[in-house]
Amino acid sequence: MRFMSPAWMKAVAEQWNDHAEIQEMLKNFNATIEYGIEDRPDVPPVMMFVKNGRAIYAGPSDGRNRDFVISAKLDNWRKLTSGEMSGKMGLMTKRINFKGSMMTALKHMTPFNIHMNIMGEVPAEFDF
Amino acid sequence: MTRQFTADPNYSGKNLPGWYLMNTYLQKQLDLPLHFTPFTGFDEARAAVLAGGYDLVYANPFDAIQYVQRAGFQSLAKPAGHFDEVLLCSLADGPLQGYADLPERIRVASASEKTLVHMVGQFLLDKADIDPARLDYQYTESYQGVIKALVQGRAELGFVFNEVYAAASELVRGRLRVIDRSDDAFAFHSFCVGPRLAGEAGRIREALVAMAGDEKGRAILQDIGFAGFEAVTPEEIDCLTMLADEYVHGHTPVIEDEPKGAA
Numbered sequence: 195m196r197f198m199s200p201a202w203m204k205a206v207a208e209q210w211n212d213h214a215e216i217q218e219m220l221k222n223f224n225a226t227i228e229y230g231i232e233d234r235p236d237v238p239p240v241m242m243f244v245k246n247g248r249a250i251y252a253g254p255s256d257g258r259n260r261d262f263v264i265s266a267k268l269d270n271w272r273k274l275t276s277g278e279m280s281g282k283m284g285l286m287t288k289r290i291n292f293k294g295s296m297m298t299a300l301k302h303m304t305p306f307n308i309h310m311n312i313m314g315e316v317p318a319e320f321d322f
Numbered sequence: 323m324t325r326q327f328t329a330d331p332n333y334s335g336k337n338l339p340g341w342y343l344m345n346t347y348l349q350k351q352l353d354l355p356l357h358f359t360p361f362t363g364f365d366e367a368r369a370a371v372l373a374g375g376y377d378l379v380y381a382n383p384f385d386a387i388q389y390v391q392r393a394g395f396q397s398l399a400k401p402a403g404h405f406d407e408v409l410l411c412s413l414a415d416g417p418l419q420g421y422a423d424l425p426e427r428i429r430v431a432s433a434s435e436k437t438l439v440h441m442v443g444q445f446l447l448d449k450a451d452i453d454p455a456r457l458d459y460q461y462t463e464s465y466q467g468v469i470k471a472l473v474q475g476r477a478e479l480g481f482v483f484n485e486v487y488a489a490a491s492e493l494v495r496g497r498l499r500v501i502d503r504s505d506d507a508f509a510f511h512s513f514c515v516g517p518r519l520a521g522e523a524g525r526i527r528e529a530l531v532a533m534a535g536d537e538k539g540r541a542i543l544q545d546i547g548f549a550g551f552e553a554v555t556p557e558e559i560d561c562l563t564m565l566a567d568e569y570v571h572g573h574t575p576v577i578e579d580e581p582k583g584a585a
Contacts, residue, residue, distance in 0.1 A: 219449070260577050282508060288557040293577050296564040301445045303506055 197271065197318035198231055200253040203240040205316045207252030210242070213312060219305045220247035225298075228255050230265035232291060239265075262294035268320065275314035281307045324355040325519055328371065329380040330511060331361045332433065332465045332486055340545030341380075347542050348378075351529040354522065363463035364434040377519045378526070382406070383438045383509040387566035390559065395514040396523055397559050399530040399551040406509045407484040408442045410502040413472050420501055421450045424478065429458050431471035431480040439465075441569050442504045443481030450502065473497055489547055509562060512554050527553055 195202045210216055223244060230239035241260065243251035266274065270289045273279040282303055284290035292299065299306060327348070329341050338360055345358035356378065361367035364385075371379050372393050381389060381397075383406060389395035412418035430447075432440045447457065460477055462468050465486040471477040479501070487495065513530055515523050533539030534550030543550060567573045 263577055263579075282506075286508070286558055286561050287555070288560060293575065295568060295575050296561065297441070297568050300442075300506060300508055300565060301449070303508065 195316070195318055196322050197268075197275075197320050198229060198237055198240055200240055202316060202318050203229070203242060203252045206313055207242055207249035209312045209316060210244075210249045210309065213308065216305050216308055216312075217247050220244070220302065223247050223302065223305075225261040226258055227262045227264060228260045230263070231268050231271060232265050233267045239263075260294075262292070262299075264293075265291045272320055274310050275318070277311065277314060281310040284310075324357050325377040326375060327356045327358045327378040328361060328367060328376050329358075330382045330385070331364055331367050331463075332382075332483055337489065337546050340542060340547075343542050343545060347533075347538060348526070348529060352522065352525055364437065365463070368436075371516075374516075377516045379514045379516070380511060381514050382511050383562050384436060384566045384570050386512050386514050387559070387563050388570065389514050389516070391563070394517040394520075396520065397512040397514050397554045398523060398527040400510040400512040400554050400558075401548045402534070402550040402552040404510065404548060405507045406438055406442075406511065407506065408439050408446065408504045409482045409484060409487050409498075409500050410443060410446050411469075411472060411480045411482045411487075411498040412478060412501055413475070414497050414499040416475075416478075416499075418478055418501070419499065421452065424452065424456075426456060427458060428452070428456050428479060429460060429477040431460050431462055431468040431477035433462055433465050433468055433481070433483070435459070435461060436570060438509045438565075438569075439481050439483050442506065446502045446504060447479075469494060469498065485547060509565070510554075510558075513551070 195205065224246065226241060226243045228239050228241040231237050239255040240253065241255040242249050266284065266289060270279065270284065274281065274284055274290065279289065281290070285292055285299065327345055341360065342358055345356050349356045361370065368385055368388065370376060371389055374393065379389060379395070386397050390397060417423060432443060434440060448454070460471060462471055465483045468480040468482055469490070472480045513526070515526055519526065530551040531553060533543055568575060
């Protein structure tokens with residue numbers, strides 16, 4: 195499964211929905227989050243729509259308004275998902291390009307890092 | 323010409339002699355006349371710096387961003403491996419042992435609404451599903467004031483800055499119960515230099531970063547409660563700026579580029 199493909203996004207969403215800690219911490223959280231690879235414009239962005247903590251859409255970015263856009267170079271995504279770099283470190287060093295509410299990001303930093311871990315747990319092909 | 327130095331009010335309140343020693347140390351290291359003036363309240367300190375009366379400031383995260391944006395300051399160095407965190411405290415011998423014991427109306431003591439500590443304190447309450455409509459805030463202008471409000475029974479909860487809690491006496495800490503705490507490791511205080519000292523920014527940063535390697539410097543660091551200082555990166559300031567713009571100025575971030583999948 196290719197990293198950042200719609201199928202991979204769906205697999206991430208399934209793990210998100212099965213993760214008890216995320217579900218508890220984000221039970222009042224609603225957002226549309228788009229993900230992209232900065233140095234691979236040939237790879238279309240994917241997105242996840244979260245309602246009351248549950249991912250109810252995962253797949254290609256479909257044109258709806260985004261609350262957050264998270265993008266990084268492929269190598270930095272690899273570091274993030276392997277755990278070599280934390281989500282917070284990625285934010286603070288700008289190796290993750292983050293658009294959206296920084297207050298919300300800070301408030302939900304723990305689930306954000308869990309989200310990054312989940313991304314790393316879904317097997318993905320990075321050499322494409 | 324003597325340059326003016328001040329520190330975030332909670333720091334000067336915590337260990338005032340240490341900050342005067344810091345002033346003397348920097349004067350000698352930099353061969354630069356410096357005069358240290360402490361403040362007791364956040365608003366007074368912020369207004370004095372923004373009015374142009376200060377050249378070197380040890381500032382809390384949101385004030386530092388305001389000084390950068392509005393008064394031409396640069397953020398140079400921050401405590402090494404140390405971040406601003408919040409402890410949500412109640413009185414140790416009071417009836418509150420946890421969120422479940424909170425009364426319908428909750429009096430919350432906070433030093434200042436315009437601080438990161440206040441913002442993160444609100445996050446803690448929100449994450450615990452405490453309805454903001456139940457909260458009555460009292461602003462005390464200092465963290466010592468927050469502790470005093472708890473001890474005197476004027477508040478059920480207080481937002482206490484981690485540094486202030488750590489530096490408090492055992493007697494004071496013993497009177498507080500920590501109900502919750504943040505662990506964000508995101509925001510930090512920093513030394514900021516104003517326009518009149520801009521030409522000395524590099525030397526000041528070097529002197530601060532070198533303190534931990536110097537015997538006299540280490541003694542002062544111990545006095546003011548730090549292991550050392552490290553350089554602040556532009557990326558860190560960018561992140562804090564995003565946060566401050568949103569919280570202090572109420573600017574809601576707008577994602578301006580078109581959604582990629584738009585028809």
